[in-house]
Amino acid sequence: MTALPPSPARPEPTPPQRRAVKAGLATLAALWLAACAVAPPGTAPMQPEGATATTAKPGWATRTRAVAAAHPLAAQAGDEMLRAGGSAIDAAIAVQMVLTLVEPQSSGIGGGAFLMTWDGRQVQAWDGRETAPAAADDKLFLGPDGKPLGFHAAAVGGRSVGAPGVLRMLAQAHAQHGRLAWARLFEPAIRLAEAGFAVSPRLHGLLTQEQHLRLDAAAARHFYQPDGKPLPVGTTLRNPALAAVFRQLARDGAEAFYRGPIAASIAAKVQQHPTNPGRLTERDLADYRPQLREALCSEWQRWRLCGFPPPSSGHLALAQVLGIVDAAGPARPTAAANDARLPSGEADADFLHRYGEAARLAFADRARYVGDPAFVPAPGLSWSNLLDPGYLRQRASLIGERAMSKVEPGVPPGSALAWARQPEQIERGTSHLAIVDAQGLAVSMTTTIEDQFGARLLVDGGTGLPGGFLLNNQLTDFSFQPADAAGRPIANRVEPGKRPRSSMSPTLVFERDSGRLVLVAGSPGGAMIIHYTAKTLLAHLRWGLDVQQAANLPNFGSTGGPIQLEEKRFAPATVEALKSRGHEVREPALTSGIHALQRRGDGWFGAADPRREGVVVGD
Known part of the structure; x- marks a missing residue:
């Protein structure tokens, strides 16, 4: 728990600064392109969820309360709780239950969350991350030949399912912050x-792209027509x-999920998968415990950024990237205005080069050091050592005019290199919600079930009725490879009871002085969550855009390898300029799902990402 004592506020930007921002906005507006095509059937997306249509979002101004969530029905459910006198936690629980129903591909009671x-x-950090079964070991994702399985060979079926944590975590938070009755x-x-609810264009589009969900008979009956079409x-x-499951949880509390018929149905579904059974048991579910952690807060310019500590790598990597970019950038008054011209002109390539190299450095550290803190000690016994200003300056000094041919992890203060570096692998997931209440x-x-539609296992909770909820494939966030060729263990390898490393980056930002x-x-967005969130912070706090304009901006980043630029959103000259500096550039559909609420005067202004179906509701 992190307290933030108030002190005098700092001044607002000057008129010249505002004029510089407006000049940047004029350039940005010309490149906010709408990519409205739905990806064709059978397309295997690089991202956790495939791209569907984009929809322009206006941004929403509210006075006293706001709920930003990934589906209008979920946002409305949260607002219903706030109007009834509930707290933001009450609203979050109502939102999560509706998302389980209407956005099943992304999150649900069969998964986990960071709050x-x-x-x-x-500030409090509530850890509802899934845990590995007691019978799991570091060879869980190795095939008979000793080599790592392919992603879908590991993810689809029972092998990848961890003990879901979101319900017990939400119940714990409700006990402290709830105002309405649980039921x-x-x-x-x-x-x-x-x-019933109307199948949305995005759900239909993802069902069209999906190749594995039909393998589960219950899911095929629920989501598809008899002819196999979505x-x-x-x-x-x-x-x-x-x-029926919701009625039982409302009546008997979250514990009804972890013991009794619901838990038995989950364990049976996992263990009895016909081709890829898993090791999760009823005992694993009964033994699951959420964690209340110390939030990880760091300073950046005139702000204090608070995010989630390990097992999430999100705040560490995000804060490293921002700090390294600043340390590597030109120390001249026009630097912020130049950055605001993204994505147009030579300054854009300069910024993207610096950002991409900073990201590669941060992800190299992430791959070596970050894992479940119950199993993996922090470098020098403090995660803040990875954010030490001197260390970030040293990392930034490695950035030159051309892309580094090889990026190695650094040596933060007090650390000894004990872990092998985890190879890059696919990372999936997720939905995000942001809520403020009148109090x-x-x-x-x-919140997440990891890949789209999780492990592709639909569980009826022991009700015997049609439908149900999907189980996570969260264990695939562990390193498939337990050690390197020299036998040095990887920090994020599978171990019994361990939480897999995450990129989820729920963030709260404070004025540092006040x-x-x-x-x-x-x-949401797998490993790219870090960059989607960092882009929002840069665009809003540094470049002066409102949060909706920030969400609209083209996405960019690197997870350690090539620079990724959002498909059809960057000028060919910018791409060529990066290539001329030695970068490998890829242009996938980067399907972010930013939800953000910025304080504006005495009220709030909310944003929902145009790439998904979210909205903001409030008053």
């Missing part, structure tokens, strides 16, 4: 599950099994 709260006095929070989701857009989809409680929560909360943000 950040601010109650006006302290009340399930009412919107129960109504929708029983009456349910059309607008189809009313009811979920009797999930409604000042703020919530930033990233302690005033000014931004609640986060995104």
Whole structure:
């Protein structure tokens, strides 16, 4: 728990600074392109979820409360709780239950989450990350030949399922911050599950692209027509099994998920998979415990950024990237204005080069050092050593005019190199929600079942009714390879009871001097979550854009290898300029899902990413 004592506020930007921002906006506006095509069937997306249509979002101004979530029905459920006198935590629980129903590809009660709260006095970090079964070992994702399995060979089926943590974590947070009765929070989701909801364009598009969900008979019956085609857009989809599960959870509390018929149905589904059984047991579910962690806060320019500590790598990598970019950048007054011209002109290539190299350096450290802190000690016994200003300056000094041919992890203060570097592998996931209530409680929560549609296992919770909820494939966030060729162990290898490393980056931003909360943000998107969130911070806090303009910006970043630029969003000259510096450039569909709430005067201004279906609701 991290307290933020208030002190005098700093001045607002000067008129010349505002004029520089407006000049940057004029250039940015010309390149906000809409890519509206749905990816064709069978396309294997690089990202956790494939791209579907983009929809322009206006941004939403509210006075006292706001809920930003990935589906309008979920946002409305959260707002219903706030209007009934509930807290931001009450709203978050209602949102999560509805997302389980209407956005099943991304998150749900079969998965996990990281939750950040601010109650006006302290920041708290609530860890609902899944855990590996007691019977798991570091060879879980090795084939008979001793080599790592392919991603979908590992993910699809029971092998990849960890003990879900989101419900016990939310119950723990509700005990401290809830105002409404637990049962009340399930009412919107129960109504929708029983009456049905309209299949959205995005859900239909992802079902069209999906190649593995049909392998599960229950999922095939629920999401597809008898001829194998996905349910059309607008189809009313009811979920009797999930409604029954929600009724039991509302009546008996979160513990009903971890013991009894629901837990038995989960364990049976995992262990009895016909081709890829897993090791999760009823005992693993009963033994699951959420963790209340110390938030990880760091200073950047005139802000204090608070994010999640390990097992998430999100805040560490994000703060490293921002710090290295600053240390490597030109120390001249026009630097911020030059950055604001992204994505146009030579300054854009300069910035993207610096950013990409900073990202490669941060991800090299991430690959060596970050894992579940119950198993992996921090370098020098403090994760803040990775954010030491002198260390970041030293890392920034490695950035030259051309791309580095090889990027190695650094040696932070006090550390000894004990771990092997984890090879880069696919990382998936997720949904994000941001909420503030009229009493000042703020919530930033990233929630996931990992890959789209998780392990592709639909569980009816022992109800015997059609439908149900999907299970996570979260264990594939561990390193498939347990050690390097020299036998040195990888920090993020599989171990019993361990939480896999994550990139989820729920973020709260405060004015450093006043302690005033000014931004609640986060995104889905696998390892690129770090860059989607960093882009939002740069665009809003440094370049002066509002959060909706920040969300609209083209995405960019690197997870250690090539620079990734959002497909069809960058000028050919910028791409060629990066290549001329030795960068490998790829241009995938980078399907972010930023949700953000910025303080504006006495109220809030909210953003939802145009690449997904989210909205902001409030008053």
